[in-house]
Amino acid sequence: MRIGLRFKWVAVVVFLILFVSTAICVVTIRRGTATIREQLNERCVTLTRGMAHNSEYGLFTRNKEVLTSLVRSIMEAPDVSYCAVYDKAGGLLAGDGDIDEGTLKIDIDTSSRFIKRSGPKKGGVLDIVVPVVSKRVTPGSSETSLFPDEEGGSGEAGEELALFQEERVSSKELMGFARVGISEARGLRNIRGLTNDILKVSGLVMILAIMITILCVNRLIKPIQQLSAATQRFAEGGLLPKVNVSRNDEIGILAGSFNKMMNDLRQTTTSIDNLNREIISRQETEKELRKTHDKLKASNTELESFSYSVSHDLRTPLRSMDGFSQILLEDYGEQVDQTGQDYLRRIRAASQNMGELIGDMLQLSRITRAELTREEVDLSGLATEIAGRLSENDREREVDFVIEPGITAHGDKRLLGIALENLLGNAHKFTSKEPDSRIEFGTCTTCKAAYYVRDNGVGFDTEYADKAFGAFQRLHTTKEFPGTGVGLATVKRVISKHGGRIWVEAQVGEGATFYFTLG
Amino acid sequence: MEKGTMLLVEDNPDDVELMLRALKKNNVTNNVFVMNDGREALDWLFGEGAHSERDTSEMPTVVLLDLKLPKVDGFEVLQRIRADDRTKLLPVVILTSSREEGDRLSGYELGANSYVCKPVNFEQFSEAVRQLGLYWLLLNEQPPS
Numbered sequence: 001m002r003i004g005l006r007f008k009w010v011a012v013v014v015f016l017i018l019f020v021s022t023a024i025c026v027v028t029i030r031r032g033t034a035t036i037r038e039q040l041n042e043r044c045v046t047l048t049r050g051m052a053h054n055s056e057y058g059l060f061t062r063n064k065e066v067l068t069s070l071v072r073s074i075m076e077a078p079d080v081s082y083c084a085v086y087d088k089a090g091g092l093l094a095g096d097g098d099i100d101e102g103t104l105k106i107d108i109d110t111s112s113r114f115i116k117r118s119g120p121k122k123g124g125v126l127d128i129v130v131p132v133v134s135k136r137v138t139p140g141s142s143e144t145s146l147f148p149d150e151e152g153g154s155g156e157a158g159e160e161l162a163l164f165q166e167e168r169v170s171s172k173e174l175m176g177f178a179r180v181g182i183s184e185a186r187g188l189r190n191i192r193g194l195t196n197d198i199l200k201v202s203g204l205v206m207i208l209a210i211m212i213t214i215l216c217v218n219r220l221i222k223p224i225q226q227l228s229a230a231t232q233r234f235a236e237g238g239l240l241p242k243v244n245v246s247r248n249d250e251i252g253i254l255a256g257s258f259n260k261m262m263n264d265l266r267q268t269t270t271s272i273d274n275l276n277r278e279i280i281s282r283q284e285t286e287k288e289l290r291k292t293h294d295k296l297k298a299s300n301t302e303l304e305s306f307s308y309s310v311s312h313d314l315r316t317p318l319r320s321m322d323g324f325s326q327i328l329l330e331d332y333g334e335q336v337d338q339t340g341q342d343y344l345r346r347i348r349a350a351s352q353n354m355g356e357l358i359g360d361m362l363q364l365s366r367i368t369r370a371e372l373t374r375e376e377v378d379l380s381g382l383a384t385e386i387a388g389r390l391s392e393n394d395r396e397r398e399v400d401f402v403i404e405p406g407i408t409a410h411g412d413k414r415l416l417g418i419a420l421e422n423l424l425g426n427a428h429k430f431t432s433k434e435p436d437s438r439i440e441f442g443t444c445t446t447c448k449a450a451y452y453v454r455d456n457g458v459g460f461d462t463e464y465a466d467k468a469f470g471a472f473q474r475l476h477t478t479k480e481f482p483g484t485g486v487g488l489a490t491v492k493r494v495i496s497k498h499g500g501r502i503w504v505e506a507q508v509g510e511g512a513t514f515y516f517t518l519g
Numbered sequence: 520m521e522k523g524t525m526l527l528v529e530d531n532p533d534d535v536e537l538m539l540r541a542l543k544k545n546n547v548t549n550n551v552f553v554m555n556d557g558r559e560a561l562d563w564l565f566g567e568g569a570h571s572e573r574d575t576s577e578m579p580t581v582v583l584l585d586l587k588l589p590k591v592d593g594f595e596v597l598q599r600i601r602a603d604d605r606t607k608l609l610p611v612v613i614l615t616s617s618r619e620e621g622d623r624l625s626g627y628e629l630g631a632n633s634y635v636c637k638p639v640n641f642e643q644f645s646e647a648v649r650q651l652g653l654y655w656l657l658l659n660e661q662p663p664s
Binding site for chain 1: 534537617618640641642
């Protein structure tokens, strides 16, 4: 069974209070009692001794009246129950009070105490008997004087008179006995009164203390109980609680911290929930993306095999068309008239054109699908190679290639090669009607572009500049210049893949300049 | 130019016709054997099946091999040729429409001696055949038998 904090506290404090109070009571009462008793004894002995002293004369003179008046005067002292003087044989000489008439039975024993006290036997009466001894001390005797020096009571060693000291009496000097009975009743009453008072006060104090304690403990415990209850509720899965405590001590700090912790916890829980939700939604997005990715991958693979088929299977019939048209021309040319020959030539041209188209289309799609692998590419070198090849394939022309040296770029070597091939090839083609063809490749620091290819060929109307980059778009007829219209589209794809831009400035009859950046 | 024989493995009859004509035109009038699919080509080479009577000690000087063939395709034919001791060193020229890098790689990896793409243009095609004939039948030294 769980014992509550309050119970423990109260129990401990109550126990403490009781213990302390009891201890104090007991000690006080005992001390008080002892003191009262002591005082009583002292008084008794003093009184009896005084009486003994004063009865010396009476005993010496054997004057009963003196003794009787002495006895009577003693009787007037408070609490005296009885009082008597005896002769040295123990015979009553004078007495008063509640005393048994008879011989005083005294043990005259040098080894035993002489002053005796009788207790409750006589009904709470202190009975003191003091021997009356003449003051004359035999010279050379080593007996201790019964009475201390009148001058202050210090013996040889400065000792004080003890109440029940052993006193030896030599019978030679004994004259008689003085006896006083002092009633302890008043003393006892005092003691009882004292005890009662102490107990009463003590009880009151205890009750007060306990009440205050209970109140204080309550005040102390309440917030702790609140905290405890709150945490328990929380632990059992309840909502995050708040504790209302406004105090300036450690408990206040505890409650404040608790509230703050709960607040933080609330916020953390909320943000965790939010995060979880976001994670879930991201996972969903990821799933979707994965699906899309897979679809795209499948799509690409299909395209791949499609391209393969196209490159292989479409070309074959073309070859037949071209071949047999030519054979017809060669072998049966004389049997066919000019128009017929012309038609055959057209068939040939058409099939060749288609072959080129297929090639260009394939290249375009491959470029779109290709992965970019960037490296340092020597564009000047590439351009020079391409220029060389173009010149090789067309030895009849003299083309002036001006290629800026040391141009490099960070991109895909193969793709950039294709782009440059197209640009330079175009420039070469469209300057074919110029007597002085000039093709430039360089970098442009002043304009927004990084690179440019310029020719002084036939040019075109800038109005059609955008169209130039469209796939299969041509700005000249095939009769003027051959081509499929895919070249610039290819270049644009390559540039876009690198994250760059391409644009053109042209003038009819003056040529064209193609600018491009590479991201 | 009477030296040597040529084995032409090609399924397209138009291509066969054009090739034969090109060869004739360029006076490469050697014996040309034409097989239309991979299975037949192998049978002929190793004297099996329909060609079990052929004298397999006489191997062609060069094989012009297309890749897209029915039944057994070009690559497998090439593999079989290279796997057999009798034809291990036999010069094989892949003559195909495909320009695909993958095909080129496979061709060389499997042991082709040469890879030529068939141009669409007939003149170019003729020229290619002529050069092939000249080179492989006349200029090239055959491996010792």
